[in-house]
Amino acid sequence: MLDRARAGDPDAFRQLTDPFRRELLVHCYRMLGSMTDAEDVLQETLLAAWRGLDGFEGRSSPRTWLYRIATNRCLNAVRSASRRRPAEPVPPFTPPEPTRRDAVTWLQPCPEQVEDGDPGPEARYSARESIELAFIAGLQHLPPRQAAALVLRDVLGYSTAETADLLDTTPTAVKAALQRARERLDRVDPSRVPLPGSPGERELARRFAEAYTADDVDGVLALLTDGAWLTMPPAPHAYQGRAAIGAFLAASAASRGGSRFRLEPTRANGQPAFGCFLAGVGPVGLLVLTLRDDRISAVTRFLDDDLPRRFGLDG
Incomplete structure (x- = not known):
């Protein structure tokens, strides 16, 4: 050959x-x-x-x-x-000051x-x-x-x-x-990560989706670890901890005037994920959850409208 x-x-x-x-x-x-x-x-x-x-x-x-x-x-x-770096998106509202810029x-x-x-x-x-x-x-x-x-x-x-x-x-x-x-490079104990597709993983993802789509900020925060992160590539804004994440989620919900997200489950990077759709707008990105024990240690929302389609989600 x-x-x-x-x-x-x-x-x-x-x-x-x-x-x-x-x-x-x-x-x-x-x-x-x-x-x-x-x-x-x-x-x-x-x-x-x-x-x-x-x-x-x-x-x-x-x-x-x-x-x-x-x-x-x-x-x-x-x-x-000349490596391509995506343009930083402009949020449709004034976000709170991030914990850091990634x-x-x-x-x-x-x-x-x-x-x-x-x-x-x-x-x-x-x-x-x-x-x-x-x-x-x-x-x-x-x-x-x-x-x-x-x-x-x-x-x-x-x-x-x-x-x-x-x-x-x-x-x-x-x-x-x-x-x-x-x-x-921090090493995570794999025994602390729920097995893919396990009842614990599915239940945590379900509870997150219910709270997130209802704009139930307190419900989302109750599922997070103390040091959880919210990041939104390609935006550099990164928020750590329940107070900072809650402030961002509340500002986001207020800016939408009652318009709600809809989530479609999928998987990304071996982790539970959701295609993110906004009523009256369509696809607005992809959410990926990082789990540790029975809590969520990171929420990564990718602000790329084309990602749901690439993951086979058509809304």
Whole structure:
């Protein structure tokens, strides 16, 4: 198959690369935090692989070779001054002062099934942990090569030596990057996260949807942890704690003059999510819930009207 691909057979090239397409997309998404950017970089990766087939000597597997190309393309994209940053939306009301302004405004949800092949024995994160929004957002705050080292080593399970080879650096440099990345990236105890589709998860999501669509601010706040966050990419506004989140929700409800949201359930990043629709307007984004124990630790509302359609929700 490789010989046929090198001879210019596009069908052979597709047979060679298609088994890895989905997991490469998820890899690019982890590195970039944006599905739009990940899809673009995946196409760049496959084009570079097609053009560089003559240079593939077979000393590694085709999968590892593709991961090398994808990782380097992601690093180039992160460093590029021309990387697309979405325009900051203008709210239709004057919001309360946020707790902070988050720089990661390009964050997007992932509707894809996680496919990482078979993670190596060095993996420290499960597939579920490594696709949660908190993990994806945390990676965006790391220096690019630290993020790459952590994903290759702790998510995909490549050894330190293999990671060094993929990043064209030394094992010592990889160990140093991993130490700094692990120190900066908070690790969540997976035992505190309700299992996907479990009765506890479904009940918490149901109660949230009922309160949110009724503009029952107190009902929403009762479901949150003390340090819960509300974020709204691509808007930089981030609110922490019940008081701050309640002030924002109350201002939002007052600005709509009785018009209510309607939520359609779905899943994103392995977490409960909802397509968000506003009466008289239509689709207005996607809500993703991060759960810890029997409470909600983060509500991420993505302000992108096209997201419900991308998640198969037509309202």
